[in-house]
Amino acid sequence: MSAHGTLTAHALTVGYQIGRETRSVCANIDVVLAPGELVCLLGPNGAGKSTLMNTLAGALQPLAGTVLLDGVAIQSLSVRERAQRIAIVTTERVQAAGLSGYALVALGRHPHTGWLGALTAGDAARIEEALEMASASAFRDRQIGELSDGERQRLLLARALAQASSVLILDELTAFLDLPRRVETMHTLRRLARDAGRAVLLSTHDLDLALRCADRIWLLPRNGSLATGIPESLILNGTFAAAFAAEGVEFDINDGNFRVHQSGGRAISVRGPEPTRHWTTRALQRLGWNVTEDADHCVTTDNLQQWEVGGSRGEPVSVGTGLDALLTLLGRGTQ
Amino acid sequence: MTSVAMPAARGATSAALLTRFALLAAATALAFLLELAVGTVRIPFSDVVSILSGGASTDESWRTIVQTVRLPRALTAATGGAALGASGLVLQTLFRNRLAGPWLLGVTGGARLGVALMIVAVSWSGYFLPAQLGIPGSVGVALSASVGALGALLIMALAARRVGTVSLLLLGVMITFLATGASSVLMHLVSEDQGRVWEAWNDGNFGGVTWANLRVLLPLLLLGTLLAVALMKSLDALTLGERYAESMGVSVRRIRWVALAAVALLSGATTAFCGVVAFLDIAVPQIARRIIASTEHRFLMPATLLLGAALAMYADLLAHVPIGNRILHLNAITSVLGAPVVIWMLLRKSGAANGDT
Numbered sequence: 001m002s003a004h005g006t007l008t009a010h011a012l013t014v015g016y017q018i019g020r021e022t023r024s025v026c027a028n029i030d031v032v033l034a035p036g037e038l039v040c041l042l043g044p045n046g047a048g049k050s051t052l053m054n055t056l057a058g059a060l061q062p063l064a065g066t067v068l069l070d071g072v073a074i075q076s077l078s079v080r081e082r083a084q085r086i087a088i089v090t091t092e093r094v095q096a097a098g099l100s101g102y103a104l105v106a107l108g109r110h111p112h113t114g115w116l117g118a119l120t121a122g123d124a125a126r127i128e129e130a131l132e133m134a135s136a137s138a139f140r141d142r143q144i145g146e147l148s149d150g151e152r153q154r155l156l157l158a159r160a161l162a163q164a165s166s167v168l169i170l171d172e173l174t175a176f177l178d179l180p181r182r183v184e185t186m187h188t189l190r191r192l193a194r195d196a197g198r199a200v201l202l203s204t205h206d207l208d209l210a211l212r213c214a215d216r217i218w219l220l221p222r223n224g225s226l227a228t229g230i231p232e233s234l235i236l237n238g239t240f241a242a243a244f245a246a247e248g249v250e251f252d253i254n255d256g257n258f259r260v261h262q263s264g265g266r267a268i269s270v271r272g273p274e275p276t277r278h279w280t281t282r283a284l285q286r287l288g289w290n291v292t293e294d295a296d297h298c299v300t301t302d303n304l305q306q307w308e309v310g311g312s313r314g315e316p317v318s319v320g321t322g323l324d325a326l327l328t329l330l331g332r333g334t335q
Numbered sequence: 336m337t338s339v340a341m342p343a344a345r346g347a348t349s350a351a352l353l354t355r356f357a358l359l360a361a362a363t364a365l366a367f368l369l370e371l372a373v374g375t376v377r378i379p380f381s382d383v384v385s386i387l388s389g390g391a392s393t394d395e396s397w398r399t400i401v402q403t404v405r406l407p408r409a410l411t412a413a414t415g416g417a418a419l420g421a422s423g424l425v426l427q428t429l430f431r432n433r434l435a436g437p438w439l440l441g442v443t444g445g446a447r448l449g450v451a452l453m454i455v456a457v458s459w460s461g462y463f464l465p466a467q468l469g470i471p472g473s474v475g476v477a478l479s480a481s482v483g484a485l486g487a488l489l490i491m492a493l494a495a496r497r498v499g500t501v502s503l504l505l506l507g508v509m510i511t512f513l514a515t516g517a518s519s520v521l522m523h524l525v526s527e528d529q530g531r532v533w534e535a536w537n538d539g540n541f542g543g544v545t546w547a548n549l550r551v552l553l554p555l556l557l558l559g560t561l562l563a564v565a566l567m568k569s570l571d572a573l574t575l576g577e578r579y580a581e582s583m584g585v586s587v588r589r590i591r592w593v594a595l596a597a598v599a600l601l602s603g604a605t606t607a608f609c610g611v612v613a614f615l616d617i618a619v620p621q622i623a624r625r626i627i628a629s630t631e632h633r634f635l636m637p638a639t640l641l642l643g644a645a646l647a648m649y650a651d652l653l654a655h656v657p658i659g660n661r662i663l664h665l666n667a668i669t670s671v672l673g674a675p676v677v678i679w680m681l682l683r684k685s686g687a688a689n690g691d692t
Contacts, residue, residue, distance in 0.1 A: 059581060083584030096574045097433070099630045110572050111584035116633045117568035163583070 005166025043220035108162030289333030370409035416647020420619030436616035441510030449483020481603030559600030614673025
């Protein structure tokens, strides 16, 4: 497929025009969405992710700066030209009684068909391909009103794929999907980027999956400026932790986990083979214990979940079997 | 480029679609023939055929009846019904609401007020508006009705961005009341003769439209229908809402204007010559959807046009065939036929009125 589809923002300010008042949401954005790339846009609710995506898609006028699609200002393209090159999935709930799954996906061919909207054999092949890729073939004959949110979302992805655009802008596409579907969808999007050379921008709240699958992350904090980079470098240079600390969420740079910050927990160490050590740590953290390397108290456990809890001088205090018993013994980490 | 069999919703095959269109066309043709053959004066069908083909007639007065009464009446019912159905379909997709239609949205009320204002203006300027409107009169009535319809449409289009479905429909009913009331008040300002013209016109009726009227009505309806047909593909995209439509290459702002112009022409011109005809505009697209079982307007639009023509002619037949000594009002018939369809829609799915198309 084409190597076109480079979306570039220069000194972009996005926001709304409410009456005569302009409300800027995010300013001074300089980003590039390149073909072959899967980019995940992360950020809290209200940070302006949708506004940014709408502006990049050409649906909203920028308050300042420019958006270029392959070097051409996006606002200067006709709606049809834009539609042939950018496809979107929005967060708005699509309601159209009587519309079948197939008819919904077929609408994706709209910018490519003639004045009647009649489908050619080539259009039909594209639709089949899109249904297949989005794992939505099973819903082709169902009415979209009868489908679950997740099923409808897969059809909307198929519709966007059928549009055969070089850029895909997907707002919270995976929000209603169950975990296996989310993973599957991310892999589909990666394939689209890598193999088909499309530029894919996805906003999501699924941080873990985004960090694993995205080629680049765009991080949009509330009232902040957009930070971009490959996921690992954003983690290593502390950008990630800083953005989430502002939201009261602690990002553990060592294991890549998020936890809600709880202060005042008593310290404890956990030793033993994996995976028992990992899950024992999680259980204790939930109860408010501050699990560190060299605490006065130490839990040593093995893979049969036999454990002993010792004091700082190493003498055994208690022994037992099973996590239930351990948690009962230790109780809450905070008083 | 070969067109492939398009599985419409619920898998209606192209063969099944063809059959359904053939049945619709047959029902429309039959209605047209009945309109010409049936009436208060009994005219043998062979004579009707002979008169239409320019041949001899057993009784010369039959020729007058067929040519100046029945034929214009059949043409008016067919084109008026098709126009009301088409404008209902366009509005239902545009407002994403299956209860939308020029009648419930106050557009026909607006058309009526437009005509009332025109009559008053003409009356004050000292001219008399003949009961049988000539072409200048016809153009005036059609234009004023279309302008009135467009005015009501603009109000509704603006309101649709601010209020929900229920409020919108109530607003439409209020506009109808307001327009009706205002028209009545205006009629007190004109001479008795003018008022009589108004009254004759006020009640929905496909009869009484002359060839001179038709010479104005038909081109306007043709133009409106062409606009509606040109809109078909964009209306498909609009079923997903304006954001998606725009992302699929539809210039929503321009399409909205074209759609409003089409509806103003179709419902305005029809109302100008036939008065306010209730329910056809809402019920016809609904029934067409059921028959065609598709959401694609390239099938829905022709089906709606055919069904609108057929239903309007059957309703008109019931209205002008005397039952005993009485004549039924056209709106009595369209209401008895149309209201159950709307009631069924409301009960079948509570979502039908809430933003569903």
